Amino acid sequence: MKIAFIGLGNMGGPMALNLQKAGHSVQAFDLSKAATDKLAAEGSALGLPIATHAASAAEAAQGAQAVISMLPASQHVESLYLGDQGLLSQLPAGTLVIDCSTISADSAKKVAAAAGARGLPCIDAPVSGGTGGAIAGTLTFMVGGEDAALALARPLLEKMGANIFHAGAAGAGQTAKICNNMLLGILMIGTSEALALGVANGLDPKVLSEIMRRSSGGNWALEKYNPMPGVMETAPASKGYAGGFGTDLMLKDLGLSQENATAVKAATPLGGMARHLYAVHSLAGQGGHDFSSIIQLFTSKK
Ligand code: NAD
Numbered sequence: 001m002k003i004a005f006i007g008l009g010n011m012g013g014p015m016a017l018n019l020q021k022a023g024h025s026v027q028a029f030d031l032s033k034a035a036t037d038k039l040a041a042e043g044s045a046l047g048l049p050i051a052t053h054a055a056s057a058a059e060a061a062q063g064a065q066a067v068i069s070m071l072p073a074s075q076h077v078e079s080l081y082l083g084d085q086g087l088l089s090q091l092p093a094g095t096l097v098i099d100c101s102t103i104s105a106d107s108a109k110k111v112a113a114a115a116g117a118r119g120l121p122c123i124d125a126p127v128s129g130g131t132g133g134a135i136a137g138t139l140t141f142m143v144g145g146e147d148a149a150l151a152l153a154r155p156l157l158e159k160m161g162a163n164i165f166h167a168g169a170a171g172a173g174q175t176a177k178i179c180n181n182m183l184l185g186i187l188m189i190g191t192s193e194a195l196a197l198g199v200a201n202g203l204d205p206k207v208l209s210e211i212m213r214r215s216s217g218g219n220w221a222l223e224k225y226n227p228m229p230g231v232m233e234t235a236p237a238s239k240g241y242a243g244g245f246g247t248d249l250m251l252k253d254l255g256l257s258q259e260n261a262t263a264v265k266a267a268t269p270l271g272g273m274a275r276h277l278y279a280v281h282s283l284a285g286q287g288g289h290d291f292s293s294i295i296q297l298f299t300s301k302k
Contacts, residue, residue: 002027003156004064006057006080007101008035010243011127012070013042014134015100015160019068020048022159027051029060058090066096066156073252074107081111093119096152100141102126102181102249104256105171108144112170121149124170125157126177130225131244132234138162142180144173178260181253182271184220189274189294191221195228196298206231227292236290244290251278251287 001024005016008030016039020026028050030036036052043050054060057080061067067087071077077099081088088097088111097115099108099122108124115122123145133139139161143150150166157164167176194217198208205228213222225244226232236244254275261268278294286293 001025001066001156002064004029004054004057004061004067005070006030006060006067007070007072007076008032008039009070009072010131010245011100011134013039014131015068015070015139016050017042017046017048018134018137018160019156020050021046024156024159025051027054027060027062027064029054029057057087061087061091061095064095066098066153067091068098068156069101071099071101072249073101074103077101077103077111078107082114086114088114088118088120091118091120095120096149096156097122098125098153098156099123100125100127102177102253102256103174105144105174105178105260108174109171112145121146121152122170123149123153124173125153126173127161128177128180129161132224133162134160141165142167142173142176144168144171144175146170174256175260178253178257181250182257182268182274185250185254185274185278185291186270187219188221188225188227188292189277191217191219192227192292192295192298195226196295199228199299221292225292227295235292237292237295241286241289241293244292246287247278247282247289247291247293248287250291251275251282254278 003024003026005026005028008028016026016028040052097120112122123143125141125143127139129139140163141157141161143166167173195205199205209222209226209231226235227237229237257271258275281294
C-alpha cells in the first residue's frame with residue numbers, strides 16, 4: 001500500500017520505518033528538516049528506501065491510499081486536516097485517514113466528521129508504549145471510529161503495534177488515552193518520590209527499584225522506564241533524559257484530562273496535582289526533556 005506518513009518525531013519516525021519494513025511504500029513528511037533527514041538516514045542504514053522528498057503533506061499524500069499522522073497536539077492535527085486548504089479537502093474519496101497523535105476527543109470528532117462528509121474512512125488511534133514500543137512495533141492502539149474504518153486500518157496498525165483496542169465511536173480512543181496518560185503521569189511522580197526517599201536514606205536505587213518492581217509497588221515505570229539515571233541502561237534517564245516522551249507532551253495530556261474532567265464534572269485530584277508538578281518542571285526549563293526527569297523535583301542537587 002502507498003502510505004503518506006505525516007510527523008516523523010520520536011514516535012512517527014520509527015512507526016513509518018516499521019511500515020516500510022513490512023513492504024509498504026511510505027511517503028514521509030515533517031515540517032522539520034532535521035526529523036526528515038534523520039528518518040532518511042535511518043532508512044538507508046537499514047536498506048529501506050523510505051521516500052522523504054515531499055515538500056508538503058499534500059505532496060506526500062499524492063497517490064496514497066492511506067494517510068497516517070503523528071503530530072504533537074490538537075492544533076497541529078486540525079491545521080493539517082481541516083479548512084479549505086486542509087488535507088481532507090484534497091484526498092480522493094475512500095482514502096483511509098488514521099490519526100495516531102494524542103489530541104482532544106473534540107478535535108478527533110471534528111476531524112472524523114469532516115472526513116465522513118468527504119467519504120473518507122477515519123479513525124483516531126492514539127498509542128501507548130513509548131519510543132521503545134514504536135521502534136519494536138509493539139505499541140498499543142486505542143481506537144475510536146466505525147468498525148468498517150478500523151477493519152481497513154487494522155492490517156497497518158498490526159505492523160506498528162501488538163495490541164489494538166476498539167474503545168468506541170470517534171473520539172473514544174482519545175478518551176481512553178487521556179485516562180491512561182493521567183495514570184502514567186501520576187505513577188511516574190509516585191515512583192520518583194519513592195526512589196528519591198530511598199536514596200536520601202542511603203539505599204542503592206538499583207536494589208530499591210528491584211525490590212519495589214517485585215513488590216506491591218511494581219509498575220510500568222519500574223519495569224521499563226526507571227526515572228533514576230543509571231538504573232536502566234535503555235531508559236531516557238540514562239541518556240540525559242533525551243528523546244522519549246517530552247515533559248511538555250505529558251503536560252499537554254494532563255491538561256486534556258483536566259479539561260475533560262471539568263466538562264464531565266469528574267473528580268481527578270491527583271491528575272490535577274500531577275499537571276501542576278509537570279508545569280513547574282516545564283517552567284524550570286525541562287519541557288523538552290523526557291517526562292521521567294520529573295524525579296529532579298525530588299532529588300538533591302548537591
Ligand atoms: P515529537 O515532538 O518528537 O514529534 C512531532 C513531530 O511532528 C515533529 O517532528 C514536528 O516537526 C512534526 N510536526 C508538527 N507539526 C507538523 C505539521 N503540521 N506537519 C508535519 N509535521 C509536523 O513528538 P512525539 O514524541 O513523536 O509525539 C507525537 C504524538 O504522540 C504526541 O501527540 C504525543 O503526545 C504522542 N505520544 C508520544 C509518546 C512518546 O513516548 N514520545 C508516546 C505515546 C504518544
